[in-house]
Amino acid sequence: MALRRGIPIAALLLAVAGGGCLHRRAAGVPPADDGTVHVVVTNNYEVPMVVYASGTGTTLRLGIVAPGIEREFVLRRHSYENGPVTFSAGPSGDPRRVSAWPLQLVSGDVVDFVIATLLNGTTATIRP
Numbered sequence: 001m002a003l004r005r006g007i008p009i010a011a012l013l014l015a016v017a018g019g020g021c022l023h024r025r026a027a028g029v030p031p032a033d034d035g036t037v038h039v040v041v042t043n044n045y046e047v048p049m050v051v052y053a054s055g056t057g058t059t060l061r062l063g064i065v066a067p068g069i070e071r072e073f074v075l076r077r078h079s080y081e082n083g084p085v086t087f088s089a090g091p092s093g094d095p096r097r098v099s100a101w102p103l104q105l106v107s108g109d110v111v112d113f114v115i116a117t118l119l120n121g122t123t124a125t126i127r128p
Contacts, residue, residue: 037075039087039111041065047091049115055085055102064092065115080105087113087124100124 043049043065051062053075062073079085084102098119103111103126110127 035077035107037080037105037107037109037111039073039075039113040070041073041089041113041115042070043067043089043115044117045089045115045119046117049089050092051087051089051113051115052097053079053085053087055080056082065089075105077107087111089113089115089122098122 039051039053039062041051041062044067046067048064048066050064051073053060053062058079060075060079063071065071075085084104086099086102088097088099090097098115100113100123103124105111105126111124112127113124114122116122
């Protein structure tokens with residue numbers, strides 16, 4: 001009988017803890033250094049763009065970002081630790097992509113990848 005009473009309490013505690021994490025992320029506080037790099041993509045172009053991260057001979061498709069939207073992606077350590085990473089984007093189904101300058105990333109970095117209205121102004125920078 002005691003086990004049944006403990007389950008709702010445990011569920012409530014998990015919900016409260018999860019809500020605290022969401023609040024912390026919404027406030028713009030970066031996550032603890034867990035071996036990842038966070039990539040914040042802002043698409044100022046007129047169509048949805050597919051975002052890629054390329055480095056050390058491999059290309060990782062991060063996802064699609066709709067026009068006027070900001071979206072966050074996570075790179076795991078194996079995606080960036082062996083050399084510079086280049087972020088690029090292009091419309092779905094179009095082999096042409098716009099790329100930013102390569103970045104040398106370390107665990108805990110937050111990258112702002114901004115797809116410009118005029119694609120040749122696209123940039124990727126590491127937050128200080």
